[in-house]
Amino acid sequence: MSTRREAVHRALTASSGFRSAQDLYADLRADGSKIGLTTVYRALQALSDSGDVDVLRTDEGEAVYRACDTENHHHHLVCRVCSTAVEIEGPTVERWTAEIGAQHGFTGVTHTVEVFGTCAECSKA
Amino acid sequence: MSTRREAVHRALTASSGFRSAQDLYADLRADGSKIGLTTVYRALQALSDSGDVDVLRTDEGEAVYRACDTENHHHHLVCRVCSTAVEIEGPTVERWTAEIGAQHGFTGVTHTVEVFGTCAECSKA
DNA sequence: CAAGTTTTGACAACCATTTTCGTTTTCGCC
DNA sequence: GGCGAAAACGAAAATGGTTGTCAAAACTTG
Numbered sequence A, B: 001m002s003t004r005r006e007a008v009h010r011a012l013t014a015s016s017g018f019r020s021a022q023d024l025y026a027d028l029r030a031d032g033s034k035i036g037l038t039t040v041y042r043a044l045q046a047l048s049d050s051g052d053v054d055v056l057r058t059d060e061g062e063a064v065y066r067a068c069d070t071e072n073h074h075h076h077l078v079c080r081v082c083s084t085a086v087e088i089e090g091p092t093v094e095r096w097t098a099e100i101g102a103q104h105g106f107t108g109v110t111h112t113v114e115v116f117g118t119c120a121e122c123s124k125a
Numbered sequence C: 001c002a003a004g005t006t007t008t009g010a011c012a013a014c015c016a017t018t019t020t021c022g023t024t025t026t027c028g029c030c
Numbered sequence D: 001g002g003c004g005a006a007a008a009c010g011a012a013a014a015t016g017g018t019t020g021t022c023a024a025a026a027c028t029t030g
Helices: A001-013 A023-030 A037-050 A092-102 A118-122 B001-011 B019-028 B037-051 B091-103 B119-125
Strands: A053-057 A062-067 A077-078 A085-088 A107-118 B053-057 B065-068 B074-079 B085-088 B107-118
Touching: A001 A023, A001 A037, A023 A037, A023 A062, A037 A053, A037 A062, A077 B019, A085 B074, A092 A107, A092 B091, A092 B107, A107 B091, B001 B019, B001 B037, B001 B065, B019 B037, B019 B065, B037 B065, B091 B107
Parallel strands: A077 A107, B074 B107
Antiparallel strands: A053 A062, A077 A085, A107 B107, B053 B065, B074 B085
């Protein structure tokens, strides 16, 4: 893992929520780094390929990334105000999606599940 | 609902899977329509605003649309080969996401759930 | 230190989507 | 049927996130 890639990974770990490539680029530049936008994209691509970060798409089509605690399959409960994310696991959903798939004769079933809401902190405000 | 919008809705209904705006534009032009790309986008926007079609994002960030049988909240089981989609309902997931949200003090909880796989038809090939 | 390899980053290219804006169509009304 | 306002249309340009290009910089190895 090159120095640049580590820097991107560190910047991502410093946040508790999902960040876009542009966000991270801004963060790193603000910290005095001379990194280029292209490199940030390349680093995120590599990190997601190796499974070190999770990726998902916002409703606007922007890709957002997160450094997760576990490398196991899991989902997220994301605050739609501050974008903080809690990692959640769900034997229930895993079982349910597998059943649904089987019922309709589908093979190689996978799924995407994301839960959105307003976190306790932001609900108060 | 204007004529153009009906045409887009009809083109969408003619397909059993999710189609992108560009796909629909190509379909309509192939059928001899003189519709413009802008209008297709506008029609899809209006149709999704009024809840007549469902929208989701591919992994590549492209928006894809589908004319659904029911207007109720539901999810999809999508074939990753031919993109045919089956509408599915899941009291189980609805309950599960609500619980997860409550457990972490989140309010106004919503969710996105999509299931992917290879349909029986495409599995054979 | 030199030659070769990898990484980097400024800039241009891409492509789905949105905006702009002048033109055309639709619709209510006489 | 004819008129004028308002809505719909569509071609072309603008936008914005993301990817490709390529020469310069950094690191490796002998």
